[in-house]
Amino acid sequence: MPANAVSVRDVSKTFRVYHDRNQSLKATVLKRGRAKYEEFWALKGVDLDIAEGQTFGLLGRNGSGKSTLLKCIAGILTPNTGSITTRGRVAAMLEVGSGFHPELSGRENIYLNGAILGMTKQEVDRKLDAIVDFSGVERFIDHPVKNYSSGMYVRLGFSVSIHTEPDLLLVDEVLAVGDMEFQAKCQEKFAALKRDGKTVVVVSHDLGTMRTFCDRAAWLDHGELQAVGRASTIVDKYADDNHHVHGVEGGGKRHGTGEVRFTKAALLDEDGREVTEIRPDQPVTLRMHYDAPRGFESPNFSATINTMHGQRMWAIIAQDRGFLPTRLEPGSGTVDIAIAGLPLQPAEYEIGVEVRGIDEPEPADSVQAISKFAMRRAAETYGGMLAIESAFVDFSTGLTSDRAAS
Amino acid sequence: MTVSTPPTARVTINLLKNLTLREVRSEYKRTVLGRVWSLVNPLAQIAVFSIVFGLIFGMQAEPGINSGVHSFPIWIGIGVIVWGFISGSIRAGMGALMANAGLLQKVALPRWVLVLSKVLALVFTFLIELAVICVVMALVGGWQIILTLPLLLPLLLVTAAFTLGIGLMLSVATVYFRDIEHLWSIVVQVWMYASGVVFPVSLVASKQAELDAQGVTVLGMPVPLLAVFEYNPAQVLLSMYRNVLYDFAAPSMGDWLVVSLWAVAALVVGGLVFRRFSRNIVEEL
Numbered sequence: 001m002p003a004n005a006v007s008v009r010d011v012s013k014t015f016r017v018y019h020d021r022n023q024s025l026k027a028t029v030l031k032r033g034r035a036k037y038e039e040f041w042a043l044k045g046v047d048l049d050i051a052e053g054q055t056f057g058l059l060g061r062n063g064s065g066k067s068t069l070l071k072c073i074a075g076i077l078t079p080n081t082g083s084i085t086t087r088g089r090v091a092a093m094l095e096v097g098s099g100f101h102p103e104l105s106g107r108e109n110i111y112l113n114g115a116i117l118g119m120t121k122q123e124v125d126r127k128l129d130a131i132v133d134f135s136g137v138e139r140f141i142d143h144p145v146k147n148y149s150s151g152m153y154v155r156l157g158f159s160v161s162i163h164t165e166p167d168l169l170l171v172d173e174v175l176a177v178g179d180m181e182f183q184a185k186c187q188e189k190f191a192a193l194k195r196d197g198k199t200v201v202v203v204s205h206d207l208g209t210m211r212t213f214c215d216r217a218a219w220l221d222h223g224e225l226q227a228v229g230r231a232s233t234i235v236d237k238y239a240d241d242n243h244h245v246h247g248v249e250g251g252g253k254r255h256g257t258g259e260v261r262f263t264k265a266a267l268l269d270e271d272g273r274e275v276t277e278i279r280p281d282q283p284v285t286l287r288m289h290y291d292a293p294r295g296f297e298s299p300n301f302s303a304t305i306n307t308m309h310g311q312r313m314w315a316i317i318a319q320d321r322g323f324l325p326t327r328l329e330p331g332s333g334t335v336d337i338a339i340a341g342l343p344l345q346p347a348e349y350e351i352g353v354e355v356r357g358i359d360e361p362e363p364a365d366s367v368q369a370i371s372k373f374a375m376r377r378a379a380e381t382y383g384g385m386l387a388i389e390s391a392f393v394d395f396s397t398g399l400t401s402d403r404a405a406s
Numbered sequence: 407m408t409v410s411t412p413p414t415a416r417v418t419i420n421l422l423k424n425l426t427l428r429e430v431r432s433e434y435k436r437t438v439l440g441r442v443w444s445l446v447n448p449l450a451q452i453a454v455f456s457i458v459f460g461l462i463f464g465m466q467a468e469p470g471i472n473s474g475v476h477s478f479p480i481w482i483g484i485g486v487i488v489w490g491f492i493s494g495s496i497r498a499g500m501g502a503l504m505a506n507a508g509l510l511q512k513v514a515l516p517r518w519v520l521v522l523s524k525v526l527a528l529v530f531t532f533l534i535e536l537a538v539i540c541v542v543m544a545l546v547g548g549w550q551i552i553l554t555l556p557l558l559l560p561l562l563l564v565t566a567a568f569t570l571g572i573g574l575m576l577s578v579a580t581v582y583f584r585d586i587e588h589l590w591s592i593v594v595q596v597w598m599y600a601s602g603v604v605f606p607v608s609l610v611a612s613k614q615a616e617l618d619a620q621g622v623t624v625l626g627m628p629v630p631l632l633a634v635f636e637y638n639p640a641q642v643l644l645s646m647y648r649n650v651l652y653d654f655a656a657p658s659m660g661d662w663l664v665v666s667l668w669a670v671a672a673l674v675v676g677g678l679v680f681r682r683f684s685r686n687i688v689e690e691l
Contacts, residue, residue, distance in 0.1 A: 115424035
């Protein structure tokens with residue numbers, strides 16, 4: 001039984017939400033005491049053990065308290081009650097490039113940032129080459145960082161952080177920095193930390209990453225611990241629970257001439273019932289409801305399915321498919337799109353819809369996220385972004401190498 | 407309560423060194439004159455004070471006891487740079503937490519290091535200014551300055567400890583009450599004149615004698631004019647620097663005792679206040 005890298009015991013944390021934030025002596029004297037405030041419970045009686053060598057995910061909606069918990073573990077925030085014990089060197093990657101000074105060179109900032117993250121000079125000396133190499137900014141290492149592109153800045157900061165080589169690494173949503181190549185390097189580095197038996201605690205909204213990256217996970221809601229267990233189990237539970245959240249408030253970004261207005265878009269199952277959660281292998285119909293009070297000539301409809309982060313998973317444009325009604329008569333109506341299946345990982349997705357006259361530069365109506373739906377988990381578990389039916393089918397072993405024979 | 411392995415002394419010292427270097431290196435970046443600015447500023451102030459108080463008001467400083475130097479501008483110069491360090495390092499120390507709000511919200515580090523690094527960065531500037539004064543005095547007053555020069559080290563230590571203590575205290579106070587920053591500007595003005603930066607305390611003593619002779623009282627007591635100066639640690643520190651640099655003489659044991667007590671008291675109270683209140687500052691930033 002490995003020891004615990006982190007033990008969280010009955011931790012509660014409240015924040016004061018001030019009605020009239022008035023940080024002045026006068027107000028304090030006159031009102032006898034601080035300005036009026038309400039207590040907001042960010043964490044309520046959280047108990048959690050994270051074993052050494054685990055990669056642990058913290059899941060939850062915005063404001064669920066996961067970042068607060070991470071900051072409490074890091075020692076940045078102090079809980080009101082309860083205790084948190086950590087073992088070994090802790091490094092928190094809540095931000096990259098903490099304390100970077102824009103006027104100082106990349107090299108000077110490496111030493112500065114390293115010191116802030118708890119490294120000694122000898123340690124930075126030793127790792128300098130590796131840090132510079134990893135960041136990929138060798139050519140500019142003696143230039144002031146204010147001249148860096150945002151990508152270079154982030155890469156350098158990340159590179160210093162990851163080379164802290166702590167026993168316990170706390171990461172908040174910074175897994176996705178830099179370009180594809182750099183991201184691959186980061187993943188490798190995290191994998192190496194894992195192999196070395198280091199403990200990593202990650203906060204992320206990206207369910208796919210959580211599922212593939214973490215061994216175990218905890219799910220927080222309104223500051224309370226909902227469940228702890230195997231990462232894939234917790235991610236599924238979380239995704240299943242979130243299906244009832246749909247109908248995007250305000251519909252995301254909306255623009256267009258207004259000649260046509262979408263009133264609704266929904267997924268229908270095989271029986272024509274509206275559903276807000278589907279399975280990857282389930283055939284569905286996407287029905288768009290519109291209003292065209294004065295009619296509309298040669299409409300070109302399109303629809304998209306996007307992740308909550310706005311990444312496009314699927315798109316279809318009527319013109320490409322030769323689906324071109326000559327006109328929409330005054331009044332309202334619907335357009336149906338048949339979808340054989342959406343082999344996507346469990347998560348929430350948004351539906352975007354658009355209609356414009358053929359070759360018109362301006363859409364009549366375009367809604368970025370008119371509604372949401374939740375993907376339930378497939379029968380089997382997969383990693384990555386797609387849930388495609390697949391299976392291990394063959395196996396061979398003990399083959400003699402050709403090189404040895406020749 | 408959060409229990410975690412505290413950083414080792416080496417890590418903390420490295421952090422302190424790097425944060426101090428950041429302050430020192432970045433202060434005059436991209437200026438043509440660079441570090442020379444740190445001398446131009448006090449020089450301008452010395453010139454103004456010398457003209458206003460020395461030339462126009464005709465004020466005089468006693469000749470240096472052992473040095474025999476008789477120069478009002480140098481006498482005032484020592485006052486200006488010592489006072490500049492005292493007020494400057496307290497101001498920088500008290501703003502240290504606010505200035506590093508972003509860092510405090512994202513990284514767990516020993517927070518007092520931020521205040522100390524600000525003070526140390528100013529110690530560096532102060533050392534350069536002291537060196538210039540020493541050279542000037544050696545040229546005007548002779549090589550004998552070397553005899554008292556080593557006393558500068560403990561004196562500097564006591565001064566820095568005093569300003570650090572007050573800086574620690576005010577840095578957390580400012581996080582909770584932003585007004586303090588503005589209030590402090592007024593305090594500093596009054597404090598400067600009460601520290602004998604631009605006129606000798608002997609002038610105050612004669613005024614006090616005049617008032618006492620006239621029988622002027624406040625609430626039945628003699629006007630505590632001279633007392634304000636004599637009990638003011640900054641005034642005592644200033645006179646000690648003048649002892650060493652202007653008179654080439656050792657400050658009295660009484661003065662050493664007074665300023666040491668002030669320094670220890672400021673450090674202890676400042677340290678305790680800081681430890682008690684710095685824990686929850688991130689929520690207030």
